[in-house]
Amino acid sequence: MACYEQLSILVLCICLHRSLQLIPLPEYIHPCAELSDECFTKATLDAIPGIVKGIPEAGIPPLDPLYLDKNISIVLPGNLRMTFHNAKLVGLSSCVPDKVSSLRDKRLFIFDMHCNFTIRGVYSLLGRLLLFNLDTEGGAKVKIWNQHIRLEVAERVVINEKGEGHYKINSYQYKADYGTDLKLNLTNLIRGNPEISANILKVLNSDSQAFAQEFGGPILDYAIDYAMNVTQRFFDAFTYDQLTQVPLTDDFFEKE
Ligand SMILES: *[C@@H]1O[C@H](CO)[C@@H](O)[C@H](O)[C@H]1NC(C)=O
Ligand SMILES: *[C@@H]1O[C@H](CO)[C@@H](O)[C@H](O)[C@H]1NC(C)=O
Ligand SMILES: *[C@@H]1O[C@H](CO)[C@@H](O)[C@H](O)[C@H]1NC(C)=O
Ligand SMILES: *[C@@H]1O[C@H](CO)[C@@H](O)[C@H](O)[C@H]1NC(C)=O
Numbered sequence: 001m002a003c004y005e006q007l008s009i010l011v012l013c014i015c016l017h018r019s020l021q022l023i024p025l026p027e028y029i030h031p032c033a034e035l036s037d038e039c040f041t042k043a044t045l046d047a048i049p050g051i052v053k054g055i056p057e058a059g060i061p062p063l064d065p066l067y068l069d070k071n072i073s074i075v076l077p078g079n080l081r082m083t084f085h086n087a088k089l090v091g092l093s094s095c096v097p098d099k100v101s102s103l104r105d106k107r108l109f110i111f112d113m114h115c116n117f118t119i120r121g122v123y124s125l126l127g128r129l130l131l132f133n134l135d136t137e138g139g140a141k142v143k144i145w146n147q148h149i150r151l152e153v154a155e156r157v158v159i160n161e162k163g164e165g166h167y168k169i170n171s172y173q174y175k176a177d178y179g180t181d182l183k184l185n186l187t188n189l190i191r192g193n194p195e196i197s198a199n200i201l202k203v204l205n206s207d208s209q210a211f212a213q214e215f216g217g218p219i220l221d222y223a224i225d226y227a228m229n230v231t232q233r234f235f236d237a238f239t240y241d242q243l244t245q246v247p248l249t250d251d252f253f254e255k256e
Helices: 002-021 037-052 194-206 208-237
Strands: 072-076 080-090 096-103 108-129 132-159 165-176 181-186 253-255
Touching: 037 096, 037 108, 072 208, 080 208, 108 194, 132 194, 132 208, 165 208, 181 194, 181 208, 194 208
Parallel strands: 132 253
Antiparallel strands: 072 080, 080 108, 096 108, 108 132, 132 165, 132 181
């Protein structure tokens, strides 16, 4: 009897200790009990809107909009140099996973998704376009529809000194297309001449693929790198056992 009591106090202590240490899993995270694409795709779909709002208790900032703390410079055909600063990317919360797979034998997660993005910022434009020497700056807005992104994340599980498993991202790579459409709008192109401004915009928009590649590339690089940093913070905050109900196999984890 006494022994029982001691045991249950011990168990209670361990449980309390654990639950005090662990940050409770947000209710929109739905751990998978199997390694199927269906489960991972659904779980990702359920998780995106909540995660992009930020998880303060896990040190995760809101991701939509995402503020870029770097300037992006591109050179467009005709030696037209364009620079963006104060850029923000809106739309990570719109991303819809088409298929999410866990390839345990390769220690890979593969995310196929598509997103609508709007990028706003301040542009400056220097160079020659049509018959005009441009040296101007103003507000920029770029919309990209249905951009398809395929992201491969290599990871493993590391057991820390407390005996908790945590995912660690080893590396990632991604590929993206240019979406089904892209529209660029720039204010203040040629002061007091809306017609010529509209024509210049038309020319810039006519080569939207080149624009998407030159301009969208660095922004997406930044956004995905940022998102991967945040994902690692997420994995550091929550344990493997919180995030998945699939038992760890020997080849998937390492002791720290
Ligand atoms: C970005 O460009 C703006 C405007 O040209 C400039 O004021 C700012 O210092 C630049 N920031 C960085 C990090 O280069
Ligand atoms: C992107 O926008 C289009 C047109 O507004 C809409 O049909 C589509 O569902 C959106 N896609 C996503 C991933 O939000
Ligand atoms: C660009 O933005 C301005 C100001 O918001 C708007 O009046 C104009 O119609 C837009 N032009 C295009 C081509 O979308
Ligand atoms: C992601 O983290 C690495 C390492 O801490 C850092 O060098 C990089 O600037 C971060 N990326 C972004 C986009 O914040």
